[in-house]
Amino acid sequence: MRKNQLVQLFLAFFRVGMLGYGGGPSSIPLVHGEVVDRYRWMGSEEFGDILAIGNTLPGPIATKMAGYIGYRIAGLAGSLISVLALILPTIVLMILLLTSLSAYKDQPWVQGLSAGVVPVVCVLLADLTWQFVKRSWLDLGLLGSVVLIGASLIVISWLGVHPAIVIALLLGFALIKPGYNGSPTPEGSDEG
């Protein structure tokens, strides 16, 4: 029974890892398809709760989901198997591809191949940058987003402060900023 569940966890997260393109966040619907629709380990509501809890913590979301769901279904072994099934196949593939490429590093065609992908990655990153700017604008308003973007640019790029410090300060500010506790927010405060 338990062994069977470990096999199912492996298959579920192996499929998510091999079929999910565009990074962790875009594979969340695939995780939902496996754990809610296919194996019925939990309902949609519980899945939503787990996703929300995952978002209260930093770091990649897909591995957090796999680790937690695996743990809930089959304990520590389940957690380990789920995470490995999700990430290991593509890490191995990545290492094989990149090390075989670097073996031919001096060949002109390999250098051309490497140079060819850079403009594409630039476009992908520019698009990602725009998504973050757009979301900032929607969430913080024009003034708020311009001030925060401008301040971050000055502090990180010109003053050369380590970005980790800037982000840690922003997170700290969000944690201690008054206004989220005392008076109820429009949606109603649900803290505590």
Added chain:
Amino acid sequence: MIYLQVFLAFFVPGILGYGGGPSTIPLVEYEVVSRYGWMTVSEFAEILALGNALPGPIATKMAGFIGYQQAGILGSAIGVFATVAPSMAAMILLLGILMRYRNSPRVRAMTMLIRPAIAVLLGVLTFRMFRGSYLDVGAIQTFGMAAVAFLLMVWRRVHPAYVIVGAMVYGAVVLG
């Protein structure tokens, strides 16, 4: 101590990147390019390109490969561990507390407030990659390829994996 450096290079982005793997990309770049000098920004772009062309979570693929490149199989395991273990352990251990805060406006505020800073890091990284490409293959190739990639991926919604493979073939034939 290379193992400790690999651990820190992925632990720091892992505990600060709110909103999933993509927000950790510029933080990882800062550690592996600017801080530890393990690679150039163009080499980082190449790894990111292959990471995007393959399925699965991006952050762990990058940690797995860069860890391997710097310190072998053990380095790979350490990089991946530092990326996923801290927040996963916190999720399993602190579930009760986190359950209470899962819809808290404070949690939304954390993701919201760091987004402008991540946008800046991504923007600066994009600029540096463009400059690297411009110095390497010139303005016509760089901006011509970027324009085609933009039209295909952003406008026509062609999957990035195809565009990346296409760019590799083009680069191998034309730029080689």
